[in-house]
Amino acid sequence: MTKQLSHYVNRDLSWIEFNRRVLSEAQHPDTPLLERMKFLAIVSSNLDEFMSVRVAGIQDQIKAGYHKKDFTGYTPGGLWIRLLKHTSAMVAEQYRTYRETLRGLEKEGIRFRRLQDLTSTQQSAMEIYFREIVFPVLTPMAVDQSRPFPLVHTKELYLAVLLHKEGSEMEEEPLFAIVQVPSILPRLVQIPGKINSKRTEFILLEDLIEKHMDTLFNGYIPATVDAFRLTRNADLTLNEEGAEDLLEEIEKELRRRRWGMPVRLEIARDMHPYALEILKEELEIGDNTIEIDGPLDLSFLMKLNGLVPGREHLRYGKLEPVYPEEFEESDDLFEVIRRRDVLLYHPYESFEAFNDFVTQAADDPDVLAIKMTLYRVSGDSSLVQALTKAAEQGKQVTVIVELKARFDEERNIAWARQLEKAGCHVVYGLIGLKIHAKMVLVVRREEDTLRRYVHVGTGNYNESTAKLYTDIGLFTSHPVIGIDASALFNEVTGYSVPHNWKAFAAAPTNLKERLFELIDREKDHALAGRPAKIIAKMNSLSNQDMIDKLYEASQAGVKIELIVRGVCCLRPGVPGRSENIRVISIVDRFLEHSRLSYFHNGGEEEVYLSSSDWMTRNLSRRVELMCPVLDGELRNILINILMLSLNDNVKNRELQSNGTYTTVTREGAPFRSQFEAMKIENWKNLL
Structure with missing residues (x-):
């Protein structure tokens, strides 16, 4: 008798599949040789973190005598045995790949x-x-x-x-x-x-x-x-x-x-x-x-790539991020953002635009306050220097530094102390919650009023990773978003009852409930015979309630396309449960990191960017935010970005109902989403 599959894929086994996709990049003949070595290094770093955190946690459960099954059907002991087997096999394959790649480099x-x-x-x-x-x-x-x-x-x-x-x-x-x-x-x-x-x-x-x-x-x-x-x-x-x-x-x-x-x-x-x-x-x-x-x-x-001179054919071609054309119209970034919202897509667009925004805020005598969150900061951060300068000039500078950002704790402690010495108000987060939201608020005096300028993003304010991760950032002076941004900062830094959000949804208060409302709205459209569709892009999907809600929508007829780079516990393509759900993963030159959600909404399309994955920790144990993109032109740009990923037929891997991933094969010319995104017109042109 065939054992019936659980309704869910185990989170840790799904992670193993993700790291195999990273390893496959080191094995692909089209990956330049020095880049293959980088992917082998990433496999090792990933395994280190997995062992020291996830496997260590399972080991603790076994020692504590915990034998209950998780929602995917595994006891800690049973999962431990499978993980050891899978990781050992992966390491053996990794080193076979290393020796093969070394032979290729020797010829060079x-x-x-x-x-x-x-x-x-x-x-x-x-x-x-x-x-x-x-x-x-x-x-x-x-x-x-x-x-x-x-x-x-x-x-x-x-x-x-x-x-x-x-x-x-x-x-x-x-x-x-x-x-x-x-x-x-x-x-x-x-x-x-x-x-x-x-x-x-x-x-x-x-x-x-x-x-x-x-x-x-x-x-x-x-x-x-x-x-x-x-x-x-x-x-x-x-x-x-x-x-x-x-x-x-x-x-x-x-x-x-x-x-x-x-x-x-x-x-x-x-x-x-x-x-x-x-x-x-x-x-x-x-x-x-x-x-x-x-x-x-x-x-x-x-480190090998940086030690080998010349031999450019052994590397990816250089990407020179472009400075956003919207900000080239004027030296005054505030003037541009007053007129319209501006979207940044990293690494294809330069992170320098964000640094310039904070630097201008620090230098501008009409700026009264700067508030921001810092989760992971680069080693030599011009951002911290700008905040320090702003505080020294007497501006109210409030920085929420997340000290519990795993493996960045020591660096964040150092930055926090430097900012405090400069006169910044440094807040170390909340008891029991990590501050994972990515947000900057600038309060500026203009004529007889105060105007709020806001940046919200999907990634960390880190100029190093902004060259390696795909992330979205939004600049806006929309008053409703500004009010919500002020309220969120006040909730974190002071005593404040939960805000009645007008634009944002925020974890742990209402983000999960808001997502459920949006999914249920699509379900209602489907049940009424109207077109219904959801597209969501994230790093990981592992929250059981969220998965069940997506199953409900699928059963009602909602077409759901998920772009999940890493862990995915949802099992797609199961008749009667998830046959309307497709899950893909893209692992390529850059780390796919942006979190986006699209809801068809009966033709009144809505798009949101977020700091949050759909994991239990993000939805209930972190301060996260989700922000709507209110400008119609920018909404279309984000839809274009989602379509780039969905149309990828080179680096796209599709999750099967048995928990494995297969290469997507489609007729037509090869379409590699990250390489296509380097041509800015491919995602900036309107649909």
């Missing part, structure tokens, strides 16, 4: 070498580099009765060394030590070559250290040297209600993260059994040990 003169294969001149150069640069920062750590096992930091690379004392019997039990491969030094060490050589050659830092290991242990002979890497539980468990100062509490938790419970141990292939036995015993790792046939942690490949 880009090689990873072993020290013993270098010329004597090159070996001498590497020995000098080791002695002068590497050796001074290495610390050998012996383990014996007087020296306990040292702290192994999460996601750092180490070498396990078995040693014999010179002159001792080799049959004696070896001594054990570990050496951390210093992350402060480049993992890829370039080997000097001949002048005008067309070759670019590297040696891995850990290989260089291994070959000189004897210099760290005078009087001892290294018998074996094996790489290993530990991943710990990195999820912060904050006692927010008991914390007098959230910033201090987060700083304490960041320190505790170093001692998080081990989740995964990666080891080099054919690691010496005795060394492995010591590691497993000391680290108490259990069964989650993965043997790697190649260098551990391929995230270092992200």
Whole structure:
């Protein structure tokens, strides 16, 4: 008898499918070779976060004796076994792809070498580099009765060394030590070559250290040297209600993260059994040990592109973001936004336009106040500099900094302190809620009144990721949106009853209910025999109530097209439940990150942009906003953007009812949505 499928796809198994789509970009013959290496690095980084957060959480449930099934039908124990199997298979496939790509790069003169294969001149150069640069920062750590096992930091690379004392019997039990491969030094060490050589050659830092290991242990002979890497539980468990100062509490938790419970141990292939036995015993790792046939942690490949000169055919062609033509009409951005709303589509349009907006607000003597949210900020942010300048000039500057933005906590703490020193009012969010909304409010004195200028977006105010992520930003001076923006800031920074929203919908108060109303309205149109359609684009869809609501709409006859880059727990194409739902995913050069919703509404079309995915955490445990696009021309532009994705027949993968994804094949010329979006006229032209 065939086992009946659950109504839902498991979230973590769906994530595995997403990372496979990333891996497929590294395997595709049309992906330039250096870009394939970047995708391999992304696969590793994704797996690190998945292991340290999602798998760590499942491990915690198992240890706590939790055996109940989730809404997709999995117990923690059963899911754990499947995830280990799937991730192990993925890693093996990732490293097969790595070796194949390396062979392709070797034909282009880009090689990873072993020290013993270098010329004597090159070996001498590497020995000098080791002695002068590497050796001074290495610390050998012996383990014996007087020296306990040292702290192994999460996601750092180490070498396990078995040693014999010179002159001792080799049959004696070896001594054990570990050496951390210093992350402060480049993992890829370039080997000097001949002048005008067309070759670019590297040696891995850990290989260089291994070959000189004897210099760290005078009087001892290294018998074996094996790489290993530990991943710990990195999820912060904050006692927010008991914390007098959230910033201090987060700083304490960041320190505790170093001692998080081990989740995964990666080891080099054919690691010496005795060394492995010591590691497993000391680290108490259990069964989650993965043997790697190649260098551990391929995230270092992200740097390879920048280390190889020339060879442009091995990269994607350069994208030069255009400055929005609307803002080229005048040096006064406020004048432009007063006349009409302006839409930005990153990375095809430049993030500099947003920086210019904040900079102008900081410099303008008529601007009285600037309020904004910061979730993830780039390392060298001109935005923070502009806010600092505004505060120093006496403007009221309020910045809501989300300290709980995972893996960006330390950076955000640093920015928060810098802003406070400049005189900004810094708010660290709310107890139990992350501030994930993307919004800026500028209050400006104009003649006898005050006018509000608002920017709302789908992505973080981060100029680095704005070159890599597809996101939408909207500038508007519409008074209703301005009133809602003021109300949302007041709710976060002060005491305020929930606002009666006129334009926005906001989580956790009414965003979910508003989406349900919009879906139900389409359902009513369908039941009345009128055309009914929903198109929604997001990163993830995993909220059970939302999925059930979409199933209801599908059963009523609403045509639903979902563009979900990552996790999708909805099962499309099931007769009697979801046959009117199509789900696609696009993984390509840029990270699809924008959140858009379209509702046909009996021909009175409505389009919304949002900071929120349709996940439980976004709808109930975060401050999010959804904003309507009121300008008809801009609505059509957003519909064009959605249609670009739906018409993609190159990078489009369609979710099947069994939870797997297949390549979309369609007659006609190849249509690659991101490459088509580089031609601005393809989405700016009206339908």
